[in-house]
Amino acid sequence: MKPVSLIQFLIEERRAGHINAELSLLIEVVARACKRISVATNKGALGGVLGMAAGEGDAASINVQGEAQKKLDVISNEILLEANAWGGHLAACASEEMEDPQPIPDMYPKGNHLLLFDPLDGSSNIDVNISVGTIFSVLRCPDGVTEPKAEHFLQAGTEQLAAGYVVYGPATVMVLTFGHGTHEFTLDREVGSFVLSRREIRIPEATGEFAINMSNQRHWEAPMQRYVGELLAGRDGPRGRDFNMRWVASMVADVHRIITRGGVFFYPLDAKIRAQGGKLRLMYEANPMALIVEQAGGAATTGRERILDVPPTGLHQRVPVFLGSREEVERATHYHREVDGLRG
Numbered sequence: 001m002k003p004v005s006l007i008q009f010l011i012e013e014r015r016a017g018h019i020n021a022e023l024s025l026l027i028e029v030v031a032r033a034c035k036r037i038s039v040a041t042n043k044g045a046l047g048g049v050l051g052m053a054a055g056e057g058d059a060a061s062i063n064v065q066g067e068a069q070k071k072l073d074v075i076s077n078e079i080l081l082e083a084n085a086w087g088g089h090l091a092a093c094a095s096e097e098m099e100d101p102q103p104i105p106d107m108y109p110k111g112n113h114l115l116l117f118d119p120l121d122g123s124s125n126i127d128v129n130i131s132v133g134t135i136f137s138v139l140r141c142p143d144g145v146t147e148p149k150a151e152h153f154l155q156a157g158t159e160q161l162a163a164g165y166v167v168y169g170p171a172t173v174m175v176l177t178f179g180h181g182t183h184e185f186t187l188d189r190e191v192g193s194f195v196l197s198r199r200e201i202r203i204p205e206a207t208g209e210f211a212i213n214m215s216n217q218r219h220w221e222a223p224m225q226r227y228v229g230e231l232l233a234g235r236d237g238p239r240g241r242d243f244n245m246r247w248v249a250s251m252v253a254d255v256h257r258i259i260t261r262g263g264v265f266f267y268p269l270d271a272k273i274r275a276q277g278g279k280l281r282l283m284y285e286a287n288p289m290a291l292i293v294e295q296a297g298g299a300a301t302t303g304r305e306r307i308l309d310v311p312p313t314g315l316h317q318r319v320p321v322f323l324g325s326r327e328e329v330e331r332a333t334h335y336h337r338e339v340d341g342l343r344g
Helices: 006-015 021-047 071-083 123-128 214-219 222-236 251-261 282-295 326-343
Strands: 092-095 113-121 132-140 162-168 172-177 182-188 193-198 209-211 264-267 299-301 321-324
Touching: 006 021, 006 182, 006 193, 021 071, 021 113, 021 132, 021 162, 021 172, 021 182, 071 092, 071 113, 071 123, 071 132, 092 282, 113 123, 113 282, 123 132, 132 251, 132 282, 162 251, 162 282, 172 251, 172 282, 182 282, 209 251, 214 222, 222 326, 251 264, 251 282, 251 321, 264 326, 282 299, 282 321, 299 326, 321 326
Parallel strands: 092 113, 209 264
Antiparallel strands: 113 132, 132 162, 162 172, 172 182, 182 193, 264 321, 299 321
16 A cells, blocks of 8 residues: 555545644644754764753753753754744744743734644653654634734643644654544655554553653652552552553653553652642643543543643643553542542
8 A cells, every 4th residue: 555644644634624724734844843853863962962052151051941951952942933933824832941922923924723832852861862752732723813822822632623742763753633533654764754654543441561750659649659559569469460660751752652552651749749730731741642642542631630621720830640541541540539539
């Protein structure tokens, strides 16, 4: 069978009535930008892109999250902003690396969509050559809004028109959904195009793999302690079987493993991050990944509620994240809800 390119797939989606021409163009532009990021990432030390971004004096540059920025964080952010500025498909962009949305300059035509992105997820792994990635989410700009502000981006995850991520690893792979299934595209470097490599991905409902940062165990809430304790007890514990743990510390890489062969990913609430509400950003990470996972038959919650139903209160709002194979996500979520019910 002849390979299907990303552009051909987007034409299929337009003919099926799932997307319009403007959204199709937006995805093409994002994919093109991600190809540039892939090239920069693959050059590594030869491209002078490793290490910390320079701030004032000898200090590292700090982003709006209070985190030190890598050079590739800054480069990736600039690539995505530049690529999406002039095409006429966007009203504004919002990036995890910036405090406020970036409007489309008045010299360019404006579209009816809003783009949110984490330009380089897992960037702490860049210098050790571990997979990193880009996460993105697309919303509709509210009718009548010509100069979008932060509040116009604050739409529940169920309102997403599209979501995707690109993982820069041994192969560069894009996983994409328009709310009608989850699909994978692999970058063919010889021709420079993303090619459909898996259609209608399904995550197994049961799994024997989990991903979590065990160094935070002493800070977890009791339901999380109970759940992971059962997994670690293996066949001698209440679950009666062994589980394996995997942890890359790059959400894109960990989620892509789940998309590929099943598993669960947890970044639960703990005592260290309780005041900020969680570790991962709702708008840039949790919502797009939740839509991708749900469209592949998985589940995604905060431990208490469905992620896609969380009302956004801020552009950089953080939440706990439980996602992946449905059976395990539902069990861990049940333990948290059970305890909340007892307290109530």
